[in-house]
Amino acid sequence: MTTSADVSDPHHIRIGPRRLLAIGEFRRLLFSRFSSQWGDGLFQTGLAGAVVFNPERAVSPSEIAVGFVVLLLPYSVIGPFAGALLDRWDRRRVLVVANLLRGVLILFSAVCVATGVAGFPILLLALIVIGISRFVGAGLSASLPHVVPVPNLVEANALSVTLGAVVSVIGGGCAVGLRAVFGEDNAGSGLTAAVAVVGSGLAALLASRFARGALGPDRVVEPATAVAAVANGLFDGARVALRTPTVAAGFCALLAHRASFGISLLMTVILMRYSFESWGPVEAGLPGLGVVLGAGGIGIFVAGLTTARLVTSLGRKRTVFIALGVAALSQFGLGLPMLLPTTLAAAFVIAYTGQVVKLCVDAAVQRDIGDETRGRVFALYDMLFNITQALAVAIAATVIPANGESVTLIVVATVVYLAGITGFELVSRRGQRVA
Template sequence: MSGSSLNNSEPTRPTEGNAEGPRGLQTVVRFDGFRRLWIGQIFSQLADKFYIVLMVYLIAQYWVTSTPQENGALAEIASAIRMDFETRAQRITLLATGVYVANTIPAMVLGSVAGVWVDRWPKRRVMVASNGLRALLVLFTPLFLLPGPHWLGLSWGYWALLVMTFLESVLTQFFAPAEQAAIPLLVPKGHLLAANSLYQATSMGATIVGFALGDPILRGLNNLFQLVGLRGGEFLLLPFCYGMAALCLSTIRMREQPRSQAGESVWREIVAGLQVLRERPSVRTAMVHLVLLYSLLAALYVLAISLASAIQGLGPTGFGTLLAMSGLGMAIGAVVVAQMGHSFSRRRLAATGLGAITWSLVLLGQLRGNLGYTLALCGLLGLGAALVAIPAQTTIQEDTPESQRGRVFGLQNNLINIALSLPLVLAGALVSSVGLLPVLWVLAALALIAAVIERPWQRC
């Protein structure tokens, strides 16, 4: 493939011809359309993380009173769900849980429906509209701080915030499958592995940066605007990020196959998406890998608290250090897959990743209490997760017909969000009843079984 074709602004169609040549991150970022999509993803990912940080910031500043007695109704709710409500941090956690629930419900139930509409509409317009509407939506945030009626001891603004979070998550359900379905339209097939690796690495980077720097950035904007006599500087961060994402995505040029599906019902199209999983074993297997992987990672979020509590000098509140190390491992794994993954079969990459996860979980139980070993094993677990997730995502993109990618990726979002939610509840309950070590062994056994099913010893 000639260098000039990599740098022009014409929309690139994946072909076997342009799949040849050097592969890796340095090549895939030279595709003009993908580069614009990637930059838009960075702004959108950062905005999603900053959104959660801003919600917690507002809850702490405006809706958590200094004494729990002033929120009697909330104290009753906390008692009903067996949650402590004595300290200010616990009250913030309770109200933040409402934000998490409002954000999660659309992700669990709307993915398939949104995916159907993504297949019907031009994907660039869907991505631009979803980010543009989110930018407009968050502009209403300062209005929620105005005085007004109270329900359950909280101002109307908090409940309006939950409604806004719900709507913001609904728009995200349209953006996510459109974004994933757009990648194969902008990147030749031979470079999809590198493209997904880059997405995985930047996603982890956005998560770390967004959560780590979100609060300092918000406070810095607030202080900066106060220096010139203005208030509310913190409310400009989200519209800026979502707006920049919409602007970058609006410049993408992309050719899609014409659609003529207006006569079909949404339900029939969802069933058609399920039919893809039944007819294409490679897509089905990749989807199972992703669901299993995200279930294991969600369980790790809970188990990290117990692991951190056993480490002297870290304690339960230091669980974020372990998760950050897993994120770093995933980022490193993404770079490794991008540069060398095309030299290995997908089956062996998945089996290797699942094997690394298995050993990490087993040794985490045996070596718990040692900070150095625990950090190293968390990093290894993250690296293994990248070896599973990126080839699986690439396989789904390659083997799903273009006309059905939206609904398949919508279904994928449904399943992944359920996989992320259920273990958060089950893992905590199991650790409380049987202890940490048996739970780690059960998770390791699941990963080992999945690795053996791949039969990596056979020729691919």
């Protein structure tokens, strides 16, 4: 299946955001991503407010960690199998059905929160909602090469993923504002979560406007039955990723980032809940966490504006190497004081560098992996990083103090980045020797 955007001319030059946005199919896919991720940010932040920052109850580090693990780990196990479906089913139909199903489950979750249901039922519902969101995200990424010229994938991916992440942060900010309007009790939290259904509904509507087959896959190289296709998803994605040095090296870099980020995330939530004091106009608690997310969102946005230029000037390998080094320095230098203002600065820098790495790895997958297996590799990608982050959170929860202040964990998070630099360099050299 080809579209008007399918251009494979190797001499094609950067066309810039304005020209990209002039491509109708790219614009439609982009707005579908925006709608989906706005709803995700609103739903997840609203749920965090109801569970973690509920003034009616205290939560321990282990309870917070269990929440992260329950939300991240189970979908990670089935992610590669979902990838096989993305390479077998019409992705346009997948995006429509998945968004509608997510909307229904968001409403059901909101009712449960409003009526005071707590504990495992809420976590299970959240797991399913966020799992579907991950599936949608993998489908959007796998569809991108069908709506933009191939030589412009780096800038198109930077624009869509970066702005999508910023929109997700905006959704989180909307949740903070809605809780202030609706109230911080169960009813208010339920109403806040329910608003997220708007994002899912609009995302489904936008996806439905694509023609059948417009988003791929172009051809299906699968066993005759869906069961066999699903069973092969994990192995196919892993095999293709390992055989592609640019992708395997990128995975090393992102695994390190997600592990370190998981440690930082747990510390930040607990510090914001129990240790930080208000700093100027920035309040501690959920509003402060919203500001931290905003600082991260700005970092992500700046990464979207600068990554393509960095790659053009430095090359993809050097860009990833430098980004990981800066992340390690900021993790140690800005994280170690464990104060609200330095945490805000660290949130910006780590989000910026992490997004630079992610955009480089996304581009490697989209450019160096064939369309017949790209969905499985993206789903494997999602699985590995969710598992890594969940494990990092779980392990950190066993040693972190109740108030979140731990010099040891800051040092460990820094060392993880250094290990990522080493792994990225070694795998990249292997690829150069093979070439």
